[in-house]
Amino acid sequence: MSRLYTQLVSKIIFPLQERLKKHDTVRARRSLERSQWLSPEQIAAQQLAELKTFLIDIGLHVPYYREAFARIGFKPESLQSLADLAQLPTLTKPLIRDHAEALKHEHAGPLGRSSTGGSSGTPLQFFISLERVSHDVAAKWRATRWWDVDIGDREVVVWASPIELHAQDRVRLFRDALMRSTLLNAFAMNEKNLDHYVQRLREIRPAMVFGYPYSIALISAHAKKRGVRLDDLGVKVVFVTSEYLHDHQRELISEVFGCKVANGYGGRDAGFIAHECPEGGMHITAEDIVVELLGEDGQPVADGQPGEVTVTHLRTRDYPFLRYRTGDVAVRDTRRCACGRGLPLLREIQGRTNDFLRATDGTMLPCGAFTYLMRETEGITNYKIIQETQLLTRLEVVRPGGLDQATRQKLIDGLKFRLGREVEIQVELLDEIPAQGNGKYRYVVSKLQ
Incomplete structure (x- = not known):
């Protein structure tokens, strides 16, 4: 019965919600699930073609980039390789603040205002299109399904939600209940609440847990101290994101929940950049995002060397994120993942450590x-x-x-x-x-x- 309900949510209820929001999420996810099995060479060729189309469009219709391309004499139609991106200036948070209107596409569809502190904590406001939202949700959905879990499976989310600090949103609560998703407030990690959270996990028996690694590690340590088992609940995977995942946190969480830990990397500004598969590969969402790793001189670093993660999100034509500097540091992984996917890999993501x-x-x-x-x-x-x-x-x-x-x-x-x-x-x-x-x-x- 539980699996039937999951299929009802993932195949009917959630797609209906996305359609009502005018999101193209289902089609995007299906496309991503096909393309992930292409060879690295095929994915790279597809990425280059998408990048050229993206650059031609924003060069014609986005005032900021029309002027920028003209100033340096860059002709998008002459793009031959991803290395040609190095000819273009990078985009930073201050530049987005200073040129907020000039970054809008002249024929942009509906744009929603978004803001983020992200892992760096620096407040930033920007605009986001329906296409961008659809693809980010689709990328996360694809990665979720790598672990044999799906939207509609029982889920516990350990997150720092402003809803918990202010007023409850009844519509969101109803939606979460329908999707079988339960929120545990990461703002309230004290002794009393940790007892409650451990008890809720035992009551809910989720198929997946999602949240901050530090917060989930706190719950794990508390359950271990109390002598309460969480490895008999049937949790298939613990997804963590938004902070640096330390080895000792991974080991503790895996031990207490009796499952693997999957690291995710991205943000509201940069998009859904990469996610870990069951074989341990940190796969870049290469169909939607071009990742460069830049050194202090602004030039690409050699493979195996740490560099600043700089992203070009190909689904942001209406408000382009072109060579956006995230402030995070990572190392490219040049191996081919044992899972068989042709998606490129990152390793040693170093830039999201937050103190508590x-x-x-x-x-x-x-x-x-x-x-x-x-x-x-x-x-x-x-x-x-x-x-x-x-x-x-x-x-x-x-x-x-x-x-x-x-x-x-x-x-x-x-x-x-x-x-x-x-x-x-x-x-x-x-x-x-x-x-x-x-x-x-x-x-x-x-x-x-």
Whole structure:
């Protein structure tokens, strides 16, 4: 009966929902499931043809790139290889902020506003098309099915949801219930809630678990400490994303749940970049995304060398992400995965480590708990939160328009709400927040650990 319900959801209910949203998700997923078995050479050829069409279109109809291509004398129709991308300038968060309107396609369809702090924590607002959403959902759906689970199978999601902090969305709750997806709030990882989460997992008996590696590792460690088994629930896979997955976290989660852990990499801005298959390969969604790894000089690094993940999302013509610098670091994997898929591989994704802060009640708060607060505060372009002691936290903010008292108080109240009313919050307005010695930023820093 359970499997029949899964088929009802995956073949009828979810596709109907996507059609009502005007998403082309089902067709896109079917296409991805065919193309993944092509040879690496065939996938590369398909990717190059798609890239040329993409560049010709945005060169004609996107003001920002029409001017940029003319300025450097770049002719998209002359593209011969992916290496030719190096002729083009990269795209950064500041450039998107400064040219938000010029990046829109002149004949763009409906565009939705999106925002992200992502793994870096830097707030960014941009626009996203129905085509982009459809393909990102399809890519995630394809990767889910690699593990013999599907939409409609029982799922527990351990996520930092703003819904849990504010008001419950009844429509979303109904949809989640229909899809058999249960949310456990990663904002509330204290002792009492961990007991509750372990109990809920035993009650639900999910086929898959999805969420932050740190949060799921906390649940795993708590279950182990309590002597409560989670390896007899029938969980087939634990999907993790949004943070760096440490080896000890993978080992602990796998041990406690009695299944493999699948790492996923991407973001609202960059798209669904890569996902791990059962054979351990971190497959790039190459049909939709071109990944370059760039060195400090902005040039591609040699295979086996770490470089900044820079993506061109081929389904973003209406609001192009062309050579978008993610700030993350990875190494290309040149081997062919044992699973037989022709998709290229990444390894050693290094750029998504987020610290956690400890609230006065013992709750461990992920970076996302603070990203939402910063994202909702207009004008903030950068920030860093430093937890000096249990009762003192400093917030450094870059806000070009200044920081009025009302905004300052909103930030203080927001941090106190998360960390504890008795915590002293010191807010400092800065012109810039420098990177660390290695060139990377840390947006949440705890000195308690």
